[in-house]
Amino acid sequence: MRSFRDTLNWLPKRRKRFARTGFAESTLAELAWQRTRSAASRWGGWGVLAGVLYGLVAFAPAGWLARSVASATDSRLLLTEARGTVWNGSAVLVLTGGPGSRDASALPGRFAWDLGLRGAGLELKLRQACCLNGEVAVRIRPGFGRMQIELVPPGTAQAGGAVAQWPAAWLAGLGTPWNTLQLGGVLKLATPGFTLESAQGRWHMSGQADLLLLGASSRLSTLDTLGSYRLSLVGAASPSAATQINLSTLDGGLQLNGAGQWTAGKVRFRGDARAAPGSEAALNNLLNIIGRRQGALSLISIG
Template identity: 65%
Template sequence: MIRGAIRRKSGRRLWSNTVAATGWGESTFAEQAWDKSRGAAARWGVAGVLVGVLVGVVAFAPATWLASAVASATQQRLLLADARGTVWSGSAVPILTGGQDSHDASALPSRLEWTIGPNGLGFEVRARQACCLNGTVALQLRPGLGRVTVKLLPPAGWVGQWPSAWLGGLGTPFNTLQLGGAVRLASPAGITLESVQGRWRMEGRADVELVAASSRLSTLDTLGSYRLTLTGDPASAGAPQLTLSTLEGALQLSGTGNWGTGGVRFRGEAKASSGDETALSNLLNIIGRRDGARSVISIG
């Protein structure tokens, strides 16, 4: 009897301890699960805040960031001064300079306005400028590994026209020549430029025309009009080829060249039309190396 009672008490005690132990384990596991859930929620919350901040920074990135990028890419030769708005929608005053520490600078008379938006795997830039662009000019940019592609989608007719005096901001020799007239860019079918590890390839054609040019170094009212044509050459893996020709005028310009990995290489000549030698003599001395009646032009 006594032994049986002891056994029953022992059994009840063992059973009670098992229940207590099981309840304590379930409570511990629940607390651990709650702690893990709370930690995961905290991590997701922090991640959400960081993503929100990143999206906000990208969406409202100031236009000055774009201005800094352009200045760096052009070695300070093209500046977007007084930049306003954001990277995606802003405006600025384009200024040409001779580079870092240069004292030469020339600004255009109106602000350049732009918008940037996604386009497939890249971006599309739409630019407007009352003084100088023909309506809205669109550029498609597609970055890649070690390469970038830029495609110009021109409006009907010419793309842009700028006062030749703007080039004076680049320094020598333009600040000496003090050109008058206009620089016009035309590309009826558009052009595509691709940079692959520093080497440029081109598809299409672009004409840069100097219209009714004049210079303070000549007594003539106008020197003439000229065209520099850029075309992609399939035989040279698309390397842009340059051709300079005279449309009309007393100063005769001609030459050819290319735009390769080492930069621009160009060889040409300048000479005066019959009867204008005296009026153009000083200008010919500045343009290139004098060789008798002509002036030899050599770049690169």
């Protein structure tokens, strides 16, 4: 049997072992609680960061979009007096001659937009009372190494009617030679819809678009009206085929004609300008500016 002395010696050891076990359990519980608190803090931090990022995206000021447009166009198209957000805002559209230019021309009224998600891409809805015939949609579908931009005209223009119109005088904001020509008349964009697609840095167009200059005039001519003209872009079904460019005269004393191609991001165009019989004297100065004179012709060459 265990003696009384042995019993006394045994009891402290048991108490120490019990004490050690209780302390360990308490320590493990505290460590677990600290880990839980640390994890909660991390998740809380990520939540705050996500909230901040969402706020930046959802309420990004319209000025950010204005700076992006200016950068992409080398400051030739500006969104001034921008209000709202990137997703829903308005601004005044201004054409300029680029950095350092003193030329600038603004459209009347405000240009408004709504940008939202559509499928795997974005849809940009555009409105402007002076210049857009209803709401014009631009659908943007990004992809790996490619980008697709589709213009969807309002329902009233599905048959190829006018989608937009601008005063020709707006072009004077671009500087030379438009500020010298001081064009009058109306520019119209007519299309049933078209698509621009970029692959490996090369743009391709499918569909058709017509840019018309109606009732054109210029301070360089004594004629009240120079005429009306159509510039047509006709896309091809194959990405490797060129977009055809055709310039024709609808009416008027100044006769413009030409043809060319847009392929691999480059434009090649050859055309000429001439005066209709009886308009030679009134158009002589203008013909000297339009292109290189060759007798009665003024030759136009791009690319």
